[in-house]
Amino acid sequence: MSRMSGPMAxxxxxxxxxxxxxxxxxxxxxxxxxxxxxxxxxxVAVLLVSIYPIYFTVLLASSDAATIAxxxxxxxxPGPNFFDNVSRVLGSDxxxxxALANSTIVAVVTSVSVVFFATLAGFAFSKLRFRxxxxxxxxxxxxxxxxxxxxxxxxxILMSELGWVGKLQAVIVPGMVTAFGVFWMTQYLxxxxxxxxxxxxxxxxxxxxxxxxxxxxxxAKPAAAMLxxxxxxxxxxxxxxxxxxxxxxxxxxxxxxxxxxxxYFKDYSLIMAGVVVATLPxxxxxxxxxxQLVAGIMQGAVKG
Amino acid sequence: MQSLTWRQRLSRLDVxxxxxxxxxxxxxxxxxxxxxxxxxTAWVSLHDWHLIGGQGEMIGFANYVAVFDQPNFYRALRxxxxxxxxxxxxxxxxxxxxxxxxxxxxxxxxFWRMGVLLPYVVAPVAVxxxxxxxxxxxxxxxxxxxxxxxxxxxGWHADPFWAHVAIATMVNFRxxxxxxxxxxxxxxxxxxxVYEAAIVDGARRWRTFFSVTVPMLKPTIxxxxxxxxxxxxxxxxxxxxxxxxxxxxADKQWLTLTMYIYxxxxxxxxxxxxxxxxxxxxxxxxxxxxxxxxxxxxRIASSGGKGDL
Numbered sequence: 001m002s003r004m005s006g007p008m009a010x011x012x013x014x015x016x017x018x019x020x021x022x023x024x025x026x027x028x029x030x031x032x033x034x035x036x037x038x039x040x041x042x043x044v045a046v047l048l049v050s051i052y053p054i055y056f057t058v059l060l061a062s063s064d065a066a067t068i069a070x071x072x073x074x075x076x077x078p079g080p081n082f083f084d085n086v087s088r089v090l091g092s093d094x095x096x097x098x099a100l101a102n103s104t105i106v107a108v109v110t111s112v113s114v115v116f117f118a119t120l121a122g123f124a125f126s127k128l129r130f131r132x133x134x135x136x137x138x139x140x141x142x143x144x145x146x147x148x149x150x151x152x153x154x155x156x157i158l159m160s161e162l163g164w165v166g167k168l169q170a171v172i173v174p175g176m177v178t179a180f181g182v183f184w185m186t187q188y189l190x191x192x193x194x195x196x197x198x199x200x201x202x203x204x205x206x207x208x209x210x211x212x213x214x215x216x217x218x219x220a221k222p223a224a225a226m227l228x229x230x231x232x233x234x235x236x237x238x239x240x241x242x243x244x245x246x247x248x249x250x251x252x253x254x255x256x257x258x259x260x261x262x263x264y265f266k267d268y269s270l271i272m273a274g275v276v277v278a279t280l281p282x283x284x285x286x287x288x289x290x291x292q293l294v295a296g297i298m299q300g301a302v303k304g
Numbered sequence: 305m306q307s308l309t310w311r312q313r314l315s316r317l318d319v320x321x322x323x324x325x326x327x328x329x330x331x332x333x334x335x336x337x338x339x340x341x342x343x344x345t346a347w348v349s350l351h352d353w354h355l356i357g358g359q360g361e362m363i364g365f366a367n368y369v370a371v372f373d374q375p376n377f378y379r380a381l382r383x384x385x386x387x388x389x390x391x392x393x394x395x396x397x398x399x400x401x402x403x404x405x406x407x408x409x410x411x412x413x414x415f416w417r418m419g420v421l422l423p424y425v426v427a428p429v430a431v432x433x434x435x436x437x438x439x440x441x442x443x444x445x446x447x448x449x450x451x452x453x454x455x456x457x458x459g460w461h462a463d464p465f466w467a468h469v470a471i472a473t474m475v476n477f478r479x480x481x482x483x484x485x486x487x488x489x490x491x492x493x494x495x496x497x498v499y500e501a502a503i504v505d506g507a508r509r510w511r512t513f514f515s516v517t518v519p520m521l522k523p524t525i526x527x528x529x530x531x532x533x534x535x536x537x538x539x540x541x542x543x544x545x546x547x548x549x550x551x552x553x554a555d556k557q558w559l560t561l562t563m564y565i566y567x568x569x570x571x572x573x574x575x576x577x578x579x580x581x582x583x584x585x586x587x588x589x590x591x592x593x594x595x596x597x598x599x600x601x602x603r604i605a606s607s608g609g610k611g612d613l
Binding site: 237 | 320336342343408429440482530545
């Protein structure tokens with residue numbers, strides 16, 4: 001071989017040389033070359049498209065009805081009325097505080113529950129031997145393609161029978177474990193949890209549930225965190241079913257937004273302030289954990 | 305064989321029963337709130353069933369006949385498909401292109417990836433409220449922008465086609481970046497040697513894109529098409545919030561099938577029977593399209609495309 005490979009160079013002549021060779025390889029092959037400015041220009045344009053509508057919302061939420069009516073395209077500098085508009089939304093006859101609390105409760109309880117039950121099922125599917133395992137797992141995966149939203153009429157009848165119309169449990173209970181979650185945790189634990197760990201716990205005399213609790217659950221943490229994030233976002237943005245079952249007395253945030261739009265449709269500064277109130281918590285989550293969301297989507301795509 | 309102590313017996317039972325116990329919450333919940341309601345929908349659709357009055361007489365297929373007799377059903381069918389096509393086709397093309405630009409040796413990779421994903425955390429309801437302002441017929445930013453270029457304003461709400469474009473734009477806004485990341489992951493799984501071979505053969509960038517990247521993405525494209533079909537045909541949030549009334553416009557220009565289900569069941573008619581009939585029709589449509597997808601996929605797979613699942 002006439003040319004030294006990177007790792008070989010590192011062994012023989014140290015890191016500096018390895019880096020230089022690596023750089024040369026990059027240039028010669030074009031695949032790992034730094035992209036040209038056009039690539040950045042395209043991506044900046046894409047980013048502007050994804051950010052502008054959100055910024056537009058902030059601009060309107062900090063303005064007032066008259067200014068908005070005058071300028072269809074708002075000036076890029078926010079107005080002075082943001083906090084005023086937000087407090088008007090929170091003080092309106094739409095129960096925004098209730099909605100904020102409800103959305104938080106539903107999203108947190110649903111996420112915790114999905115993670116727990118999905119990890120439990122994922123542990124069984126990936127690591128325990130039982131009759132019918134493969135068939136049942138295929139069944140779980142197949143249910144992901146079932147449009148269960150179309151069972152909305154009987155589900156409503158069922159909730160009426162239970163006396164749950166207008167109550168949060170009507171939104172929480174149907175979402176307590178998902179096929180996606182089970183599939184996700186099964187895939188993850190298959191690689192991440194070595195059989196030796198389970199056997200060690202079993203030899204120590206741990207029961208199955210104790211093994212799950214002390215071995216599987218800790219091993220599942222990274223995937224569980226991602227699953228919790230996706231469930232949280234899904235729950236926070238969910239509209240169709242809460243809209244049908246909850247009503248105006250006990251809304252979640254998307255339901256409250258619909259009520260806001262219906263009753264204050266002339267004042268866009270107020271409506272957009274409501275949108276900001278409903279969206280800001282998830283944006284905050286995104287700033288902290290967006291990296292995990294990106295990683296989760298990309299891992300799911302490769303495995304799924 | 306020596307008799308087992310009760311402790312050993314318990315342990316055996318634990319090993320045997322625990323797996324079923326652990327997977328049971330999913331199955332229990334799926335049967336009670338997923339499968340049973342879906343199947344029971346067929347039963348409800350054969351009855352005269354009122355939101356408040358409850359179950360009435362069995363009336364055979366009268367609900368279906370009544371639904372097939374209403375022009376709004378056909379409008380909803382047309383609108384649903386139109387919005388679906390306008391949101392899925394451009395979205396998948398844009399997502400692949402964005403993924404292609406992301407699949408380079410960028411500086412600050414995570415920044416760009418997070419940037420395209422940002423719209424995903426905005427609820428569809430909120431997205432719809434933002435874009436119905438941007439696409440307002442009289443005072444919207446879109447028409448103001450058109451006016452700056454001397455173009456005539458568009459009836460984003462008045463005209464069915466443009467209403468569909470506006471609603472599809474909302475869907476595309478929220479999902480393009482998400483799908484771009486899925487395609488990006490698939491692109492990164494393509495072995496670098498394949499590209500290097502193409503480059504050594506003298507293929508230019510765009511030629512590599514069309515003859516290497518896109519064919520290798522086939523399984524991922526199929527996956528994205530199938531998931532967006534199931535979700536897209538049930539679209540509700542965006543068209544529901546496109547105006548303040550939520551009834552799909554004066555001439556039902558953007559009434560979708562799921563909105564129609566809501567209107568029949570919880571609107572003026574309060575007819576659960578008819579709402580169930582439309583649910584069942586939409587279910588049948590999704591099953592048929594799913595089957596078509598499946599056969600096309602099989603066709604592609606058996607025609608020997610490389611990199612198929």
